[in-house]
Amino acid sequence: MLRMLLYSNEINLVGLVYSASQHHYLGDPAIGLAPHRWPVPGARLHIDEAVDAYAEVYPNLVQHDANYPTPAHLRSLIRTGNIVNVGDMAADTPGSDLIKEVLLDDEPGQVFLQAWGGPNTIARALKSIEDEYRGTPQWDEIYQKVVDKAVLTSFGQQDTTFATYIKPNWPDLQNREVATSIWGYGSRGVAKPADAFYHSPEWTKANVSDVGPMGAAYRVWGDGKQMAAGFDDEDYFGLSGYTADELRAMGYLVWTPPQAKGSWISEGDSSNFALLIDNGLRNWQDPRWGGWGGRQIVSPTDPNRWSNRGALDADETGATPRDYPAARWFSDFQNDFAARMQWTVKGVDETNHAPRTCVAQGLDLTRRPGQPVVLNPRATDRDGDAVTVEWWQYREAGTYPGTVELTTNPGGVTRFRVPADAQPGQTIHLIMEATDDGTPALTHYQRVVVTVADQRDPMGPGGPGGCAQN
Template structure:
């Protein structure tokens, strides 16, 4: 009886998590804009999803690369370009905010580096804004994607701890979700040490080459990397794609290194940001205390210190790509190569989110009829199923449609790392049709397995949508 109660509780929790994903996530961005052109690039992509994410703050900060000044005016410049296309974006989807609303969200962090901006009497407009938003009567978590230094958040936490009761401090911290692009000042380590219960995603330190997020602009051997090339950016984003495209700067160090911090907040049927261990567009991260002896030191000057508690950090996917097949079944597994590292957790989705970006920039200038839009997946069953060990079960999305009338391609696959059952469960038969059949493996205790449906249209650019089905397998 106890076993079935555990399974029931799990299914209820899964249903609640997936149901919550239709709610827009509250977000405050911290950005060291002008330290690198990639912050401007990331803001342009972000604003194209401003109808999907509930933006609550855009705070200019410092970082180890930008220690003594902040540049909120650069955020306003991008918003001015957005203002010119916002009416056209509304032709494609509702909910794009007015440019004046975005402008009101631009705030200033301290114009000093790291912990120099943290302490008694060091509140900034940005730190006060974080606290103000955090204290609102809103049951949703507050996400803080950090693109540079994190001292504005550190000061907000310092103020809360020193001016609120212990119970109130605990309540407010429980509402925070932080994803930092590695450590770009010395306050990130301070936060993780002093607030051990804070939900924190990071590839710690400044060894950017080993981080998960770097894969958004890394050339991966054995795959097509053209969609991060300067040629692709010029043709699909920068030139002849309206004011936002024209504002998208050339790559200096790496394209959009900060974007992974918010990619998993975009509701696409795959992303469930409350569960970084399930994987999504921004990568996959597991909760553990990383081995300090294996961390490498970069050259930024940010201190490298041992983690004192578990954090959500780099996880490994074993990933074998599918590739187009000219005759017979339209896709097949690429048996020539399998990847097994933390970087695969992010780049495996890169072609999809780059195409999505290209389509959104088209939305800013094209009519609805001339642009492409994502398929709408409709499952013929619940997104949480319970089956018996060794039992066959069906997965189906027969009623899936495309708003533009495009032809659709289906792909069902098991994501072993996302569930408790870690061995690959293959689809029995064709995995590229709307209905798939799977034989549950033999298990000795209840296990979970995640199956992902990816539906891609044949529009230009080709766009994908997803559904995640979580299957509980009972002995």
């Protein structure tokens, strides 16, 4: 939540909704259901706590970008959804009503329904729409409007409502599974060796924990905090100085290895919103394209279900390490986070900001086999830092199975020729990385997609993204 709020200047947030999951729910004394990892009545809940921390630093953040929403606006988006029990979708709630309202409005563009817990409140909103319109003359139109508009993203299925309600009744709704290991508790097992220090107490303390109110609110190993009051045999994150065996002797189920005090824990759901960040990778545009939120592949049995599980990217050695489609971006995203944390406590002239980039020819090009492609990037840096530009082919994101030979000059202009064996309709993805020499070094990207045309097709303009439009 804290990291997402630092990107709220680039993501159009329209709702922040509490929901239940198999890992946390309110309970109901009337039916003898005890709460599970839910704060005591009257306690401040985690979305509100995160917005409170944001409110303290908002006057500083807005100096860096006027698009940061006010704390009052963010608070106006907070709703309580279906929280009583795992999979609760028994009745409409303020949270489900808000989701329903957003899905039925006439605002253009997609809506990303991000289930950071269970999708049950989303399921309730969809059921409310179905209950109102199924059997009416408007139903077919409403159904198509919702499935065209909504994309459900989730880090695992934390209740059964997707399987039992959403999929059977809304089969055409796109679902992207973003359970990336690099942002989960297994991050240390998939991070590149050069990136291991981002998990360390030293990096975390210097760049996050010691940086203002938002850093103070950020959970780290051994911080003495608990998810909720009382003994929880799975919640030992707040403890430090104990071995796994010692924790077991204390009654804990040690399901992930304890780490050094002050080190990084996990941000599993960061991959949900990371795909929406406007960093030039256009991660949201197509699940197979990849970016900070990972890359997904389609289910062999369902064209509307996508998962990062099984998606493979080759590293510089040609190997395909586990979760590399997400782990390859870890250092860039961590550095960007560290810079934004500095924005919360320092002025514009004291901090670093990512370069801004464009490609003169546009971002979506059409070329015939054998035709040359020239890409002329431009990069500016508001801090006056030097910017280095590099290009590479993202083979796994494209559908042309071969490799193109890029020739890039010192100014960053790159050239290649569409291979003669490329077939009409195939795509070639080129990623431009523009990295400044500030502290920390920050990277902005541009993705150029070249679609192979038939020899008889006329060549049109380059499409959106040309520098004149930026």
